[in-house]
Amino acid sequence: SQQGEEDPQALSIQEGENATMNCSYKTSINNLQWYRQNSGRGLVHLILIRSNEREKHSGRLRVTLDTSKKSSSLLITASRAADTASYFCATDEGGRGGSEKLVFGKGTKLTVNP
């Protein structure tokens, strides 16, 4: 079963605009990760945020985490056509830490138009 839900399911923007995707989850977690998947390719890890962190940046990516609301957001600034992909959040269900199975949402399909 899938724990998270991404919102929106699909997002279409123009190059240069910012894209915001949201993720909600159900159980307590150790960390939350965001992945990107291009059509027909594997998942690429983007960023990991731990449960005791509230915000994290990596290049054009900004991730926030609100454990009280069990939600996270991924912001991509100054989007490019190459950012077109599906984006998934994944949580580890708050296990003992270390390597744990990931529970993915259904993803947000982002289209960046040139």
Place this chain on the structure above:
Amino acid sequence: GAGVSQSPRYKVAKRGQDVALRCDPISGHVSLFWYQQALGQGPEFLTYFQNEAQLDKSGLPSDRFFAERPEGSVSTLKIQRTQQEDSAVYLCASSFYSEQFFGPGTRLTVL
């Protein structure tokens, strides 16, 4: 070094055939995971190894699915008597700690 590799990349099987999917994890990664991704969905967990020990197989959908990692490195996911509902992309991931690195997947089509 090299990332996670999987073979074959594509597999077409007739219903009832057995298939074997291979995963080569990143060298030194202790943990290995298998996920199944149906079209338009996020990946769903199948099973997890720590070295050669299969610690969690709660996601395997039926007893037709079997996974092994006998020497704690390469892993094989075997599906016996394939059914049409087994059609999906099968993803393998390895990790040393929290971050999981995914392979390109094997797209299985059962006719």
